[in-house]
Amino acid sequence: MAEQKKGYFHIIREKYCKGCGICIAFCPKQLLVLKNGKVFPERPEICIGCHMCEYRCPDFAIEVKPIVEETNNSADVEGLDYSLPPEAHHA
Amino acid sequence: MPEIVKLMQGNEACTMGALAAGLEFYAGYPITPSTEIAEMCSEELPKVGGRFIQMEDEIGSIAACIGASLTGKKSMTATSGPGFSLMQESIGYASLCEIPVVIINVQRMGPSTGMPTSPAQQDLMQARWGTHGDHAIIALAPGNVKECFELTFKAFLLSEKYRVPVIVLTDEVIGHMREKVVMPDPRTYKIPVRAMPVTPAGYKPYEADPDGGVPLMAPFGKGYRWHCTGLFHDEKGAPSGKASVAEALLHRLERKIEKNKAELVDYFAESLDDCDVAVVSFGSSAMAALSAVRKARAQGLKAGMLRIKTVWPFPDEAVRELTKTAHTIIVPEMNQGQMALEVERVVHGKAKVVKLGKVNGDLFRPEEVFEVLKEAF
Amino acid sequence: MAEVLDYFRKERLPSIWCPGCGHGTVTGALIRAIDKLGLDKNNIVMVSGIGCSSRAVGYLDFDTLHTTHGRAIAFATGVKLAKPNLKVIVMTGDGDCAAIGGNHFIHAARRNIDITTIVMNNNIYGMTSGQYSPTTPHGMLGTTAPYGNVEYAFDLCELAKAAGATYVARATSYHVTLLEELIEKALQNKGFSVVEAMTQCPTYFGRKNKIGGAVELLNWIKDGTINVKAAAALPPEKREGKILIGELHRSERPEYTASYLEMTSKVQRTYNDYKGGNRGCELNSD
Numbered sequence: 001m002a003e004q005k006k007g008y009f010h011i012i013r014e015k016y017c018k019g020c021g022i023c024i025a026f027c028p029k030q031l032l033v034l035k036n037g038k039v040f041p042e043r044p045e046i047c048i049g050c051h052m053c054e055y056r057c058p059d060f061a062i063e064v065k066p067i068v069e070e071t072n073n074s075a076d077v078e079g080l081d082y083s084l085p086p087e088a089h090h091a
Numbered sequence: 092m093p094e095i096v097k098l099m100q101g102n103e104a105c106t107m108g109a110l111a112a113g114l115e116f117y118a119g120y121p122i123t124p125s126t127e128i129a130e131m132c133s134e135e136l137p138k139v140g141g142r143f144i145q146m147e148d149e150i151g152s153i154a155a156c157i158g159a160s161l162t163g164k165k166s167m168t169a170t171s172g173p174g175f176s177l178m179q180e181s182i183g184y185a186s187l188c189e190i191p192v193v194i195i196n197v198q199r200m201g202p203s204t205g206m207p208t209s210p211a212q213q214d215l216m217q218a219r220w221g222t223h224g225d226h227a228i229i230a231l232a233p234g235n236v237k238e239c240f241e242l243t244f245k246a247f248l249l250s251e252k253y254r255v256p257v258i259v260l261t262d263e264v265i266g267h268m269r270e271k272v273v274m275p276d277p278r279t280y281k282i283p284v285r286a287m288p289v290t291p292a293g294y295k296p297y298e299a300d301p302d303g304g305v306p307l308m309a310p311f312g313k314g315y316r317w318h319c320t321g322l323f324h325d326e327k328g329a330p331s332g333k334a335s336v337a338e339a340l341l342h343r344l345e346r347k348i349e350k351n352k353a354e355l356v357d358y359f360a361e362s363l364d365d366c367d368v369a370v371v372s373f374g375s376s377a378m379a380a381l382s383a384v385r386k387a388r389a390q391g392l393k394a395g396m397l398r399i400k401t402v403w404p405f406p407d408e409a410v411r412e413l414t415k416t417a418h419t420i421i422v423p424e425m426n427q428g429q430m431a432l433e434v435e436r437v438v439h440g441k442a443k444v445v446k447l448g449k450v451n452g453d454l455f456r457p458e459e460v461f462e463v464l465k466e467a468f
Numbered sequence: 469m470a471e472v473l474d475y476f477r478k479e480r481l482p483s484i485w486c487p488g489c490g491h492g493t494v495t496g497a498l499i500r501a502i503d504k505l506g507l508d509k510n511n512i513v514m515v516s517g518i519g520c521s522s523r524a525v526g527y528l529d530f531d532t533l534h535t536t537h538g539r540a541i542a543f544a545t546g547v548k549l550a551k552p553n554l555k556v557i558v559m560t561g562d563g564d565c566a567a568i569g570g571n572h573f574i575h576a577a578r579r580n581i582d583i584t585t586i587v588m589n590n591n592i593y594g595m596t597s598g599q600y601s602p603t604t605p606h607g608m609l610g611t612t613a614p615y616g617n618v619e620y621a622f623d624l625c626e627l628a629k630a631a632g633a634t635y636v637a638r639a640t641s642y643h644v645t646l647l648e649e650l651i652e653k654a655l656q657n658k659g660f661s662v663v664e665a666m667t668q669c670p671t672y673f674g675r676k677n678k679i680g681g682a683v684e685l686l687n688w689i690k691d692g693t694i695n696v697k698a699a700a701a702l703p704p705e706k707r708e709g710k711i712l713i714g715e716l717h718r719s720e721r722p723e724y725t726a727s728y729l730e731m732t733s734k735v736q737r738t739y740n741d742y743k744g745g746n747r748g749c750e751l752n753s754d
Contacts, residue, residue: 015482018482018486018487018488020487020488020681020682021488021683022682022683025683025686026683026686052644055493055496055497055500055644055645055648056493056641056642056644057492057493057496058483058485058490058491058492058493058496058641059482059483059485059492060472060473060476060496115550116546116549116550118545118546137731137732137736138735138736138739139736140732142550142728142732144545144546144549146542146545146575147542147571147575148571150542151539151542151571151572151575152542154535154536154539154542154543154545154546154572155542155543155545155546155549156546157535157543157546158515158533158542158543158544158548158550159546159547159549159550160546161531161533161546161547162550162554163550164550164551166546166550180536181535181536181539184535184536311513311531311533311547311551311554312510312511312513312531312551312553316509316510316529316530316532317531317532318477318525318526318532318534319532319533319534320526321534321535321536322534329477329480329526330526330534
């Protein structure tokens with residue numbers, strides 16, 4: 001399958017994001033912002049796909065994916081289950 | 092193959108019992124007077140494809156045993172007082188996580204380093220309550236060398252069946268004493284086999300009847316991918332801080348032992364039916380006590396003997412029965428009265444309990460017990 | 469390549485870790501390394517002790533063993549010796565590994581048993597709220613070092629190397645790609661491998677020492693470290709006070725379980741007529 005990269009998009013798992021700001025601070029393009037305490041890709045079109053936000057995120061809340069023509073992006077995002085409960089205790 | 096007859100010491104008999112039960116993994120640390128068990132395991136296990144490791148301490152030893160047990164191997168460690176103290180935390184872990192493991196404690200004089208080459212029975216209460224928190228445990232106390240074989244074998248049966256750590260409480264004298272042991276034809280052994288789940292699909296590692304059920308244990312590395320944690324956990328094995336989950340788990344663990352007490356209780360009884368004075372004892376103290384009881388009977392005194400083999404859970408019923416005829420119960424033991432406390436609890440004033448403790452590193456002599464016995468009539 | 473989250477027990481996320489804690493970052497690097505190597509999920513056993521870092525295994529979809537404080541490596545030794553075909557990985561913290569578990573750590577290294585140990589070093593006891601640990605730098609603050617730490621820190625990598633580990637490396641939660649790469653190499657080493665992952669505790673270490681939050685701590689870690697390859701080209705005065713990261717040690721030595729099995733098969737050949745009873749080991753054997 002000939003895939004042509006058309007930039008990148010970001011999967012944000014808001015349920016997992018704790019708003020620590022690591023991804024925002026170390027993004028080389030400064031394209032992420034904090035919105036209502038959660039990360040938000042404000043200018044995804046300038047993303048260079050270095051994955052540093054994804055790799056440094058301690059909570060698996062952000063993922064960078066290349067946009068490929070055959071891919072239906074929205075399905076990817078909607079396929080995730082956000083309804084999962086958080087671990088209800090702290091020992 | 093016929094039965095095997097051999098002159099051997101208690102520590103050897105414990106090892107033979109373990110090997111007969113299918114011991115596959117031993118981790119230990121040298122300590123007097125248990126060392127022969129480690130030495131023998133290091134020699135015998137490689138011959139049958141088993142594993143032996145000398146760990147850096149007793150904490151590591153019990154930990155390695157639990158780790159091996161999680162892969163489905165029958166595991167055992169042996170130690171004495173100081174090492175037994177070090178193992179306590181992980182014994183609690185095995186109890187809460189329901190991991191089968193056998194611990195042999197060849198008791199010696201304590202506290203602390205004490206008298207390493209002298210016998211004692213001072214770890215009776217520690218075997219029950221040594222680790223922190225309420226917990227399920229089984230402890231067996233052989234009264235002679237032959238029973239070292241039998242009860243170590245049985246320890247594996249119970250440990251695998253109830254998924255509980257089982258402690259075998261011997262002592263320096265039984266461990267080092269040599270006696271003739273008749274071991275049954277190996278083909279007649281009912282080798283303990285751990286109950287295992289059939290398929291990983293829908294497997295819940297701690298799913299069991301809330302009233303004392305035993306969950307099925309999946310070995311690591313077989314695709315079950317379960318979580319084993321010393322935190323209170325729900326039936327899926329997930330850590331939980333919920334009061335209801337914690338209560339249900341501890342209740343089930345307690346019931347696991349309580350409910351099956353009838354099967355677990357094991358003792359030796361002689362001349363109890365009409366006895367006026369009963370002697371309750373265990374381990375090597377009971378040897379002298381039995382001689383004293385027989386001497387008393389020979390002189391027409393109605394004495395009886397109850398030697399407890401399963402010390403935990405304590406055989407409440409058997410001891411309570413004694414009060415039907417006996418007005419006095421004498422408890423000879425090589426400590427300052429630990430079993431006597433249990434006897435007092437059970438008889439609840441219905442008979443006089445005489446504590447006969449000995450803590451000088453010497454064995455009881457039959458005459459010592461006989462003198463006290465005679466006085467009691 | 470599978471999705472990283474496929475390796476997680478997703479129903480247990482999000483984790484209990486504080487916002488900005490680096491333990492998740494290290495866990496992510498480990499998972500990517502496992503995925504890259506294509507290791508079989510069913511063949512991996514993850515073992516941990518007690519502490520913030522040790523909670524990691526509970527979120528991962530392997531056979532996982534969350535043990536007692538400091539004993540992870542001892543439990544792992546039992547697992548590995550019992551079933552040498554399993555890939556055994558220990559996730560531990562600086563207190564769990566170097567203080568209460570120090571003895572097991574050095575002896576596992578001495579045996580060169582095939583266990584990969586990831587030490588998440590955040591220089592502090594996080595779970596119990598910020599006491600100084602064996603890796604808290606001299607002079608820094610902890611709740612039990614209110615006037616500055618009087619003691620000196622362990623260099624965990626030097627310790628592992630001296631004790632006999634055959635693969636020793638260090639990276640940080642800032643240098644994530646390096647971390648992933650080193651863990652990947654550690655997983656491939658047949659022997660005792662140690663990867664020290666320097667990580668941040670913003671809640672206690674950063675706050676108590678007035679360094680700041682997660683971002684400031686990551687910068688502090690970045691500034692305090694230097695790659696071992698780059699350091700080689702620098703004059704000593706420029707390396708002073710910097711912690712080396714990268715692959716620090718690699719050596720060849722027989723692995724413990726392999727040696728043990730070799731001995732066992734030799735013994736068995738000698739005693740193949742051994743009749744110690746009807747064993748039934750085959751029921752549970754590998």
